[in-house]
Amino acid sequence: MNKKVKLAIIGAGGISGAHAGGILKHQDKVECVALCDVSESNLDARSKQLGSNPARFNDWKKMLAEMGDKIDAVDICLPHHLHAQAIFDAAAAGKHILCEKPMCINLEEADRIVAAVKKAGIIYMSAHNQLFTPAVQEIKRMIDTGAIGKVRWIRSQDCFIVGEGAFSGAWRSTLKFQGGGELIDTGYHPTYRLLHLAGADIAEIRGTMGRFEQPIEGEDTASVQVRFTNGVIGEIFTSWAVNRPYGTHDLHVIGDLGEIFGTGSELYYLPRGFKTPSEKILREADTFADQMGHFADCISKGAKVPHGPEEGRDVLKVILKAAENAEGWQKTAPVSA
Numbered sequence: 001m002n003k004k005v006k007l008a009i010i011g012a013g014g015i016s017g018a019h020a021g022g023i024l025k026h027q028d029k030v031e032c033v034a035l036c037d038v039s040e041s042n043l044d045a046r047s048k049q050l051g052s053n054p055a056r057f058n059d060w061k062k063m064l065a066e067m068g069d070k071i072d073a074v075d076i077c078l079p080h081h082l083h084a085q086a087i088f089d090a091a092a093a094g095k096h097i098l099c100e101k102p103m104c105i106n107l108e109e110a111d112r113i114v115a116a117v118k119k120a121g122i123i124y125m126s127a128h129n130q131l132f133t134p135a136v137q138e139i140k141r142m143i144d145t146g147a148i149g150k151v152r153w154i155r156s157q158d159c160f161i162v163g164e165g166a167f168s169g170a171w172r173s174t175l176k177f178q179g180g181g182e183l184i185d186t187g188y189h190p191t192y193r194l195l196h197l198a199g200a201d202i203a204e205i206r207g208t209m210g211r212f213e214q215p216i217e218g219e220d221t222a223s224v225q226v227r228f229t230n231g232v233i234g235e236i237f238t239s240w241a242v243n244r245p246y247g248t249h250d251l252h253v254i255g256d257l258g259e260i261f262g263t264g265s266e267l268y269y270l271p272r273g274f275k276t277p278s279e280k281i282l283r284e285a286d287t288f289a290d291q292m293g294h295f296a297d298c299i300s301k302g303a304k305v306p307h308g309p310e311e312g313r314d315v316l317k318v319i320l321k322a323a324e325n326a327e328g329w330q331k332t333a334p335v336s337a
């Protein structure tokens, strides 16, 4: 297939705006032909942003049935508890899928998704947009070319203080709809970045959690340790209650020949034995647009999906095992839900 991908967005809320922005930047590759949301005002907003007058639906099953071959693929931007059902329905209809994180909220669903995608023979791309971050891509390239030798330790973090009232009445504040707390949401990003850079299977997962200031049922802060089968020790630190620790970076990798660390488009390289790192300024990127363009290329040109359903399952495994390992953390949480 070498034509424009006809895409339907399911869930026209906050993040779908960034996905729609990606469609607009790649109008030569992809067009949004349908939108589905239960909120008329969100349908209005997304339709206005896209300016392409997509067909509007309130029920994705109805949309899949009525649109039929007019849709090649769906882009799922729903609250977490709805991801699995939307994936099953889209896969059964033979549509390619780009799905926001997390893939789903438990491993039983994840196993069924891996099987359903295989059975349907469709392309499933986990929307792990930070794999398109210049620092992540350059660190991966430098690791693969041996710049820091054999990797020993990786820290991957994402921390910021969420403003007051951000969760009142929202699906994100409940375990039932969110599937956890901060770790399965913002913390999902540093988790897949770590798995991507470690480049080996998971050997052991440990975790601890806290809730310091957000009025949510889950944790607002998590610390996770992952040991990999190649010996790499990984650490994830992620929070909605503390900002990025002063002087640290979102990614820091140490190998036997040196270190690489950076955030966003800023990157530093410190060979072992040197005192001052050299700085690399990388290009700025719109990771959502790059992700959308790549998804279209996977469908039209056979490009490789960076993370498919198997990787989506691995990320979820780390998050759920860390939460299980952290059990009891609520007893010492300074803030109750």
Ligand SMILES: NC(=O)c1ccc[n+]([C@@H]2O[C@H](COP(=O)([O-])OP(=O)(O)OC[C@H]3O[C@@H](n4cnc5c(N)ncnc54)[C@H](O)[C@@H]3O)[C@@H](O)[C@H]2O)c1
Residues within 6 Å of the ligand: 010, 011, 012, 013, 014, 015, 016, 036, 037, 038, 039, 042, 058, 059, 060, 077, 078, 079, 080, 082, 100, 101, 102, 129, 185
């Ligand atoms: N990659 C990132 O950086 C990033 C950032 C924010 C959110 N996200 C992810 O995107 C997803 C959506 O988050 P959001 O912040 O946009 O949430 P949101 O609440 O702003 O949007 C969700 C939308 O789904 C709609 N919806 C709810 N139930 C529905 C149903 N049954 N049928 C159709 N539509 C329904 C809501 O009306 C809403 O418009 C989540 O998975 C979240 O983790 C990713």
